[in-house]
Amino acid sequence: MTHASRARVAARALCVALVALCGAAYIAPASAQSPRPAPPANPRLDSLRRLYRVPPAPVRPIVVATFLGAPGSSLGSPSVSGVGTGDYFVGAGYQERTRFSDRPDGGVGIGAGLGDPEAGIALESTLSSYSSIRHSFASIGGFSFKLHHRDPQHLMLYAAGVENAISWGGSDAGTSVYGMVGHIFVLRPGDNTSLGVLSGSVGIGSGRFRSQSAVLDHRSTVGVFGGLGVRLVPAVALAADWTGQDLDAGVTITPFPDRGIVGSLGFADLTHSAGNGARFIMSIGYGFNARRDNRRLSPEDLNAVFKSP
């Protein structure tokens, strides 16, 4: 087994332990073959051939993916996917009113990743500012962390995190620890197929993932949360998400697939189980990878690729 394979297996094992939800085990592919050298020719001829040979061309094989991110399966819960090294994001969230009030609320989050979530585990760190107008930016806020791993081969996602591990300024969010697992179901192949991809995630967590009664009674229990997202068309997905306290549902829009802009809007507390009825919520975010190779296949290349056997 290669070093990379061992790292991958260890990462998955750690994720499974952290999440403590899924017993899925993997058998990591490991294969390595070394070419057998040809027997030497006569020394003078061999020397001449070495003299005239040229080094290999500076090229490499790559897999060019027609990137189409699976739809998100969360609106009120954390996402099971996350960012890795070179990935950055910024987003703003808005609630038309908060629970038991008629006052709107909003905040901003910025985050970055460290590590390769597909080769092992990546750490996502997010700074959230819950203050906006009357208090200066980030005067009320928190730091959240999430370890996550994704397995493109099996379309599995794993995450474990601490929301508001550090908070300040009188935030009412509290600290929540959670673990979750997600899976992408390709219902119908094809990039432009409507209702072709379904995302699902489920998790357990403390803090805000407990039921509202558990929160009000200060009971130290854990709650279950999870969601489903289905892509309607490449740019639009529907999502429904049980946060542990209430059901949120809405749409997620990615208007420019190559730009990393995502907008979401929907309603929280459709079940009237946390607060006093449905509330309009929305967000907008932008994510990008600073190290991304922005080259793409030319029409001529694509033509050759799809004509070749």
Place this chain on the structure above:
Amino acid sequence: MRSSSLRSLSLVLAVGGVLIPAAAAAQTGNQSDVTGIPITTSSVVSPVFSVSVGGAVRVITFVTPQVAQSYQQTSARVNAELASQTFTERSGVRPPPATQNLVYEVAAGGSTSADAANRLVAILTSNNASTAAITDAQAFVESFRGLLAKGIAMDPRFFNSLTATQLANAVAAYNAFVDSSTEAFLAAPPPELGTIRSVLLQLTAR
């Protein structure tokens, strides 16, 4: 940061800037900080960093965009030097004008390249007429034909897979030809072999 990234970021900040002033300051006592769409994780952009469910194809490309750019510049320079018979090998030797012109005609891939390719094959196999050498010479010259023109026409926005593949094929075919050539041929090669080798060395430099 690229301009498209800046435009995207500006759009998000502008919309966020409209949303946030519309909201009141943070409230307390009703978990208001975490009862909307989470800003504590990348949930707000989760489709961007999730598993890709798009299609995938395996292609060949230059190892980096910088290498591709260098290859394009070298192609243009070598093409111009061969065209004006001013090409100089790394050893300092300047090949005969007729040799440079023949190599140029093949590598530039113009209307006379087919005839030039036949003449080049004939030269490479004149004292080297084994079946393998002839086959390999034909394969090499075919992959070498138009190589410089393709390099010059590259577009840095793309992977230029056809160009990279042709270069890889030309180098592999050239080395196969060298490996199937006779000792007598390699001990006293025609100037075309040295010129081709020098052109390929310059094109494959990283």
